[in-house]
Amino acid sequence: MTNYTQGTARYVSPKKKGFFQKLASQWQLALMSVPIFLYVLLFNYFPMWGWRNAFLDYSSKKLVARGITPYIGFDNFKWLFSRQDFLLSIRNTLAMSLINLVFGTVSAIVLAVLLNEVRQKMFKRTVQTITYLPHFLSMVIIVAMAQNIFASNGPVNDLLGLLGIQPVFWLGEGKHFWWLVGIINVWKEVGWGTIIYISAMTAIDPALYEAASIDGAGRFQKILHVTLPGIKSTFVILLIMNIGHLMEAGFEIQYLLGNGLTAEFSRTIDVFVLEYGTSQMDFGVATAAGIFKSVVAIILLLGANFISRRLGEDTLV
Amino acid sequence: MTNASYQNQKVRKHYDVAFPIVNTVILILLMFVTLYPVINTVAYSFNDGTDALKAGIGLWPRVFSTKSYESILSDPAVYQAAWISASKTVIITVLNLFWTSMLAYTLTRKEYVLRKVITTMMVLTMYVNAGLIPNYLLISRTLHLRNTYWVYIIPTMFSCFNMVVLRTYIAGLPEALVESARIDGAGDIRIFWQIIFPLCKPVLATVALFVAVGSWNSWFDTHLYNASKTELHSLQYLLKMKLATTNQSANAANASVEALTSSAASKTTPVTIRCAITVVSTVPILVVYPFLQKYFVTGMVLGSVKG
Numbered sequence: 001m002t003n004y005t006q007g008t009a010r011y012v013s014p015k016k017k018g019f020f021q022k023l024a025s026q027w028q029l030a031l032m033s034v035p036i037f038l039y040v041l042l043f044n045y046f047p048m049w050g051w052r053n054a055f056l057d058y059s060s061k062k063l064v065a066r067g068i069t070p071y072i073g074f075d076n077f078k079w080l081f082s083r084q085d086f087l088l089s090i091r092n093t094l095a096m097s098l099i100n101l102v103f104g105t106v107s108a109i110v111l112a113v114l115l116n117e118v119r120q121k122m123f124k125r126t127v128q129t130i131t132y133l134p135h136f137l138s139m140v141i142i143v144a145m146a147q148n149i150f151a152s153n154g155p156v157n158d159l160l161g162l163l164g165i166q167p168v169f170w171l172g173e174g175k176h177f178w179w180l181v182g183i184i185n186v187w188k189e190v191g192w193g194t195i196i197y198i199s200a201m202t203a204i205d206p207a208l209y210e211a212a213s214i215d216g217a218g219r220f221q222k223i224l225h226v227t228l229p230g231i232k233s234t235f236v237i238l239l240i241m242n243i244g245h246l247m248e249a250g251f252e253i254q255y256l257l258g259n260g261l262t263a264e265f266s267r268t269i270d271v272f273v274l275e276y277g278t279s280q281m282d283f284g285v286a287t288a289a290g291i292f293k294s295v296v297a298i299i300l301l302l303g304a305n306f307i308s309r310r311l312g313e314d315t316l317v
Numbered sequence: 318m319t320n321a322s323y324q325n326q327k328v329r330k331h332y333d334v335a336f337p338i339v340n341t342v343i344l345i346l347l348m349f350v351t352l353y354p355v356i357n358t359v360a361y362s363f364n365d366g367t368d369a370l371k372a373g374i375g376l377w378p379r380v381f382s383t384k385s386y387e388s389i390l391s392d393p394a395v396y397q398a399a400w401i402s403a404s405k406t407v408i409i410t411v412l413n414l415f416w417t418s419m420l421a422y423t424l425t426r427k428e429y430v431l432r433k434v435i436t437t438m439m440v441l442t443m444y445v446n447a448g449l450i451p452n453y454l455l456i457s458r459t460l461h462l463r464n465t466y467w468v469y470i471i472p473t474m475f476s477c478f479n480m481v482v483l484r485t486y487i488a489g490l491p492e493a494l495v496e497s498a499r500i501d502g503a504g505d506i507r508i509f510w511q512i513i514f515p516l517c518k519p520v521l522a523t524v525a526l527f528v529a530v531g532s533w534n535s536w537f538d539t540h541l542y543n544a545s546k547t548e549l550h551s552l553q554y555l556l557k558m559k560l561a562t563t564n565q566s567a568n569a570a571n572a573s574v575e576a577l578t579s580s581a582a583s584k585t586t587p588v589t590i591r592c593a594i595t596v597v598s599t600v601p602i603l604v605v606y607p608f609l610q611k612y613f614v615t616g617m618v619l620g621s622v623k624g
Binding site: 022023031032037040042043044047049050051053111114115117118119125127128129130131133140147148153190191192219244270274283286287291294 | 333336337340341343344347348350351352353354355357358361372373375416419420422423424426428429430431435438439442444445446447448449450451452453454455472474475477504505506509530533534535536537541553556557559560588591592595598599602603606607610614617618
């Protein structure tokens with residue numbers, strides 16, 4: 001082995017530097033990047049050491065106060081899955097993120113197609129500027145608005161009244177909560193979601209549209225056979241990314257808009273973690289719930305990526 | 318041409334004429350639906366407080382009053398919160414631009430020996446996250462940032478997503494810029510500051526917008542770390558607290574609108590105050606974002622598709 005290494009040494013020119021010599025000569029690059037790298041290690045990787053909390057018992061306030069947290073193996077996880085409210089929070093998370101994914105994607109693609117068909121530049125730009133606006137509003141502001149709009153005597157119920165439909169108690173009945181979140185999210189993000197699809201549409205070769213016209217295709221056929229296939233790969237990449245984020249139904253809107261009456265439908269895993277972790281100070285259970293979420297998210301991401309590769313589409317990883 | 322296909326083409330012609338009209342109508346409706354809640358909030362904020370309890374206000378105030386604004390603009394807590402929000406937004410934005418662009422430049426240098434390891438570790442953080450509680454423990458127990466102003470700055474002064482946006486942009490700049498400067502004897506720090514950084518203006522504008530909006534809109538950091546320290550409350554957190562109090566009083570108010578109306582000593586109610594704070598905290602964003610539109614569109618595309 002040593003002989004072999006020595007034997008190949010003649011191919012290495014004497015000028016070729018080792019890793020540390022190279023690094024020393026690149027000290028300026030190192031100075032510009034290593035401090036931030038250490039920062040990221042501290043804020044993104046060091047907290048993973050905190051995952052050990054998931055295997056410790058924080059349930060006894062007396063012991064915790066004395067700094068004693070016994071090791072209990074997977075008991076926190078077992079306890080979690082025996083809890084009805086945790087199982088419901090998994091259901092709520094998946095339900096709301098699926099509603100967001102389906103309606104968010106469909107509405108963004110439909111709006112992108114409609115905008116792509118607009119010929120007057122000014123009108124197109126105006127629609128874009130206005131529909132981007134809600135993306136920049138904070139969730140606090142959006143919930144404040146939603147409380148006006150969906151109030152029992154608010155505009156939405158007035159509109160339903162004109163159509164002869166009985167007023168709906170939007171904010172106080174759990175069964176409406178998922179759809180309320182879906183509606184609000186579509187309202188907030190539909191314009192923003194079009195940006196990527198529109199940029200993919202501008203990359204479509206205009207010759208394809210001309211060829212389709214010569215073949216006698218009308219507007220709808222051009223949309224169906226040129227525009228939509230043109231954004232397919234963008235759609236697949238975004239779908240993979242979104243499937244990786246299926247466990248992230250968010251917590252801001254649920255936390256702000258939910259109340260005691262709707263808790264059964266509004267509590268997501270994140271809200272559950274927040275309640276157990278920061279209100280009840282049971283770091284063990286809350287960390288375990290967080291780990292469960294991360295593990296499922298990684299499995300989903302890799303799974304979607306694998307399926308996409310099998311289908312011969314673009315992949316993320 | 319057969320009769321059927323002729324008919325078919327005629328139908329298609331009708332569609333093609335009708336489509337732009339239908340399309341325009343749909344888009345105008347969409348703009349209306351997007352703007353209605355915003356204008357409705359403005360209308361409420363300029364409405365008389367007790368009258369607003371009767372609801373039914375649309376796009377224009379029913380009984381005009383500026384009392385809600387007078388009330389919040391005479392409240393020192395609002396000024397303090399606005400100062401906290403504005404100062405942290407400016408500081409975080411400047412720090413982010415600085416760190417993010419600097420790191421992005423080094424990660425475009427192919428000869429850099431640490432490039433691979435740093436890039437991998439950075440990109441991984443976008444998919445793997447330690448989670449809320451471990452982060453909370455790091456910030457409050459290990460670093461003791463609770464109840465300090467620093468909790469707004471230190472944990473958010475760098476963002477991987479924005480770094481990827483910038484890296485993609487810098488990688489698209491001509492390599493000759495760097496090469497010629499190096500022949501002239503410039504080191505990497507000088508090349509970055511004098512050549513690359515000024516060229517990144519459009520994408521820096523995007524990143525600045527993302528970071529500034531994120532910081533201006535955040536309330537959860539205050540909620541988690543600084544809730545007990547009133548002088549560190551941000552504007553969004555103030556609004557969040559108003560949300561909670563109106564929620565509680567809404568039920569009571571509905572029951573006794575009459576009682577409230579008759580005994581109205583003040584001309585404001587939690588609802589109109591809430592709307593007024595909403596308007597005040599939204600105006601800065603409304604003023605800025607339309608001017609940056611062409612920049613953030615490019616930025617979004619750079620970051621998400623090539624990420």
